[in-house]
Amino acid sequence: MHTANSQLFYPLRGAFYLSSKSGFANFKVSSNIRQMFMGIAIKTTELYLRDRQRRMLCDGLFLQAAPGTLTAIMGPCGCGKSVFLRLLTGYERPTQGRIFFGSSELWANYAHVRDIIGYVPQAEVMIPELLVAESLDYRLRFRFSKRTVEERHQQIRDTCALLGLGNLDSLLAKRVGLPEWRGEYPSGGERRRINIAHEILSQPQVLFMDEPTSGLASIEADALVKHIRELAHHQGIPVVMTIHSPSRDTFECFHDMMVMGMGGVMAYYGKREKAAEYFERTTPIAFQGDNPAEYIMRCVSNEPHAGREAALRLQQSRHRPGFEYLIQPWESAEIAPVLSTEALPQ
Ligand SMILES: Nc1ncnc2c1ncn2[C@@H]1O[C@H](COP(=O)(O)OP(=O)(O)O)[C@@H](O)[C@H]1O
Ligand SMILES: [Mg+2]
Numbered sequence: 042m043h044t045a046n047s048q049l050f051y052p053l054r055g056a057f058y059l060s061s062k063s064g065f066a067n068f069k070v071s072s073n074i075r076q077m078f079m080g081i082a083i084k085t086t087e088l089y090l091r092d093r094q095r096r097m098l099c100d101g102l103f104l105q106a107a108p109g110t111l112t113a114i115m116g117p118c119g120c121g122k123s124v125f126l127r128l129l130t131g132y133e134r135p136t137q138g139r140i141f142f143g144s145s146e147l148w149a150n151y152a153h154v155r156d157i158i159g160y161v162p163q164a165e166v167m168i169p170e171l172l173v174a175e176s177l178d179y180r181l182r183f184r185f186s187k188r189t190v191e192e193r194h195q196q197i198r199d200t201c202a203l204l205g206l207g208n209l210d211s212l213l214a215k216r217v218g219l220p221e222w223r224g225e226y227p228s229g230g231e232r233r234r235i236n237i238a239h240e241i242l243s244q245p246q247v248l249f250m251d252e253p254t255s256g257l258a259s260i261e262a263d264a265l266v267k268h269i270r271e272l273a274h275h276q277g278i279p280v281v282m283t284i285h286s287p288s289r290d291t292f293e294c295f296h297d298m299m300v301m302g303m304g305g306v307m308a309y310y311g312k313r314e315k316a317a318e319y320f321e322r323t324t325p326i327a328f329q330g331d332n333p334a335e336y337i338m339r340c341v342s343n344e345p346h347a348g349r350e351a352a353l354r355l356q357q358s359r360h361r362p363g364f365e366y367l368i369q370p371w372e373s374a375e376i377a378p379v380l381s382t383e384a385l386p387q
Pocket of ligand 2: 123124
């Protein structure tokens, strides 16, 4: 969340509830965690971005993420994962292409739409000297200035619980610290969750995370991604995360998987459980029952032009029978009816 204008936030949410047949009531959470917000779908056309030297940074990537799903974006270092997230979150404007959150177009309703986007960049942005509780409360007061102390306290605890943080009394009373500080500070995995909690407190309707598991031990990474998946499901928001080298367990948490190649190209986008099969079918590289994520990374980074070749193969495969699990790009011709039936109040 990037603006603190809650007056704009409520009409937008209200419009969504009115237009939604199921609404809040049918969206019960099985555990004792209260559902706090509800998300909307993200849809883009193919997006393009060039840098000042006219080098392609994003070459036709697109996204279609449904509420309640977890999408992972995988690809070699420097292929443009962070650039793609910055385009989707409105930090950078594409040279070509359109981005929709529900029925609102990002660059046509910038102030409204930016308010519903949660974005956890790779670098943590917490102040190390604050207590965890203070740090979270500061964020909450900034966003929802009218809430009482008790309401804020409850929301902080609910949010921490959503992310699987335990021992809350003791954790909230610790100082945030820095990863290299020794002593009574949150562990690496706790820090990462606390950092994400700051963003979730603002009740985003869509959530993007840039490599939330980098630097974590694989057990911590697996646990974090499981909680992120649960969060997407319970809150009914689309969550999109980039990840560099997921373990097998982490890999299996994703609903949809996008694989990128160097130069901001798309090498695969479809159901996660079909990803390895797709590369087996379309490349000469054999999958030997190892971690599917490692196998896929081998397929897109084994030679200098692997990404571009993979992108061409993907475009051809989409039109062939037997590849229905691939997600098709959204044609801008489909946009007009969507806009006219569900336009948001200005
Ligand atoms: N604002 C920018 N202007 C120009 N080039 C950029 C910019 N941001 C990133 N790049 C370049 O785009 C490519 C992709 O970077 P990035 O998205 O950070 O990769 P990844 O996150 O996949 O490791 C890199 O070559 C990087 O140097
Ligand atoms: Mg990156």
